[in-house]
Each structure stands twice: as C-alpha cells, then as structure tokens.
Amino acid sequence: GAGVSQTPSNKVTEKGKYVELRCDPISGHTALYWYRQSLGQGPEFLIYFQGTGAADDSGLPNDRFFAVRPEGSVSTLKIQRTERGDSAVYLCASSSLAGPYNEQFFGPGTRLTVL
Amino acid sequence: AQSVSQHNHHVILSEAASLELGCNYSYGGTVNLFWYVQYPGQHLQLLLKYFSGDPLVKGIKGFEAEFIKSKFSFNLRKPSVQWSDTAEYFCAVNAFDQGGKLIFGQGTELSVKP
Numbered sequence: 001g002a003g004v005s006q007t008p009s010n011k012v013t014e015k016g017k018y019v020e021l022r023c024d025p026i027s028g029h030t031a032l033y034w035y036r037q038s039l040g041q042g043p044e045f046l047i048y049f050q051g052t053g054a055a056d057d058s059g060l061p062n063d064r065f066f067a068v069r070p071e072g073s074v075s076t077l078k079i080q081r082t083e084r085g086d087s088a089v090y091l092c093a094s095s096s097l098a099g100p101y102n103e104q105f106f107g108p109g110t111r112l113t114v115l
Numbered sequence: 116a117q118s119v120s121q122h123n124h125h126v127i128l129s130e131a132a133s134l135e136l137g138c139n140y141s142y143g144g145t146v147n148l149f150w151y152v153q154y155p156g157q158h159l160q161l162l163l164k165y166f167s168g169d170p171l172v173k174g175i176k177g178f179e180a181e182f183i184k185s186k187f188s189f190n191l192r193k194p195s196v197q198w199s200d201t202a203e204y205f206c207a208v209n210a211f212d213q214g215g216k217l218i219f220g221q222g223t224e225l226s227v228k229p
Contacts, residue, residue, distance in 0.1 A: 042219030
C-alpha cells in the first residue's frame with residue numbers, strides 16, 4: 001500500500017516569502033506528526049495532530065509556523081516570512097493512533113532551501 | 116526538557132566487525148525508547164523499540180538494544196555488521212506523558228567497508 005507522501009520534494013524560495021508543505025498520511029491513520037531535520041542533526045518535533053486538532057504544537061519555533069489538518073487526513077505546514085534559518089528537511093509521519101505504542105511511518109521529506 | 120545524546124557522530128567498521136552505538140537520554144520519568152534507521156536514499160524506518168519488560172530487545176536485521184535504566188542508556192548492538200548496514204542511525208525517546216512526540220538524538224552515521 002501507499003506510504004506517507006510529501007510534496008513538493010524540494011522547495012527553493014527567497015527570504016521573506018510564504019511556503020506551504022503538504023503531507024498525505026497513510027490512509028486511515030488518525031495521528032500525524034511534523035518534524036524538522038537540519039543538516040547533521042536528528043529530527044526535531046514540531047507539532048502533531050490527532051484527527052483534525054493539534055494535540056501538541058509545542059515544537060513550533062515561532063508564530064511564523066502554522067499547520068492545519070482540516071479534514072483529518074492531509075496536513076499542510078505553512079511558513080510565513082521565511083528566513084534562511086528555516087532551511088531544513090521537513091518530515092511528516094503518521095500512525096494509526098496517537099501515542100508511543102503506535103509506530104510512526106515517515107515520509108521522504110520536503111527539502112526547503114531559503115535563499 | 117528531555118534530550119537524547121548519541122556519542123558517536125560517524126563510525127567506520129569493516130564487515131563482520133561488532134557494532135555498538137551509544138545513546139543516553141535525560142528524563143526522570145517513564146520513557147519509551149526507539150532506534151530508527153535511514154538507509155541511503157530511503158525514509159526513516161523503525162529498527163526496534165522498548166516499552167517495558169525485558170530490557171534486552173531484538174529488532175530487525177539482527178539488531179538488538181539494551182535498556183539500562185540506572186545509566187539512562189539504550190545502546191544499539193549487532194554482533195557482525197554487513198555492508199548493507201551502512202546507514203544513519205537515530206536514537207529516540209518518548210516520555211510516557213507526552214503522547215507520541217519523539218525526541219531524537221543527532222544521529223550516528225555508520226559506514227561499513229566491504
């Protein structure tokens with residue numbers, strides 16, 4: 001079956017621009033996670049959804065970052081007024097339910113480059 | 116705040132050598148522990164996990180890890196590595212009261228020479 005997909009695979013933008021990154025979770029998975037991975041680092045938690053609601057957004061670095069999941073399936077991570085420090089690979093993962101006992105399946109990531 | 120530390124940034128081994136990758140975490144409460152692997156050009160995937168019970172857990176491809184609570188450690192081992200084990204390995208921790216949120220270490224790149 002299909003895994004987690006993310007689009008675009010690469011995004012190059014200029015400082016100050018707005019970007020949207022999309023995640024399509026595995027069908028039927030109710031939990032969805034966003035992580036950010038900078039060069040040479042492990043993934044860093046940003047936010048997770050259980051259904052349509054954000055259950056924990058404590059990892060969002062500031063108010064330029066926002067994520068939605070309006071129908072409980074596809075999620076979009078939105079970054080306003082991008083900065084060079086936002087350059088990273090943005091990873092999405094989904095699991096059948098929220099919680100540690102349910103394996104998170106990761107997508108391939110979106111590589112964001114802010115010039 | 117929770118944190119995870121992986122001691123080795125890059126490990127180079129010859130085939131058939133034994134492997135041990137260190138992982139230490141800081142958190143005073145109950146934790147669940149994971150090792151993830153990322154093969155070149157592939158997604159992150161789960162290698163093994165520890166929730167409770169026997170502190171020695173076995174995962175896929177002959178990997179195992181031992182949870183030592185007194186040392187806050189969860190080291191990954193494999194008795195004999197293969198060239199196909201070349202990958203980046205990430206240790207991750209989830210605090211019992213934190214939903215599914217994972218805190219990752221910085222990763223260890225393993226290169227196995229044929």
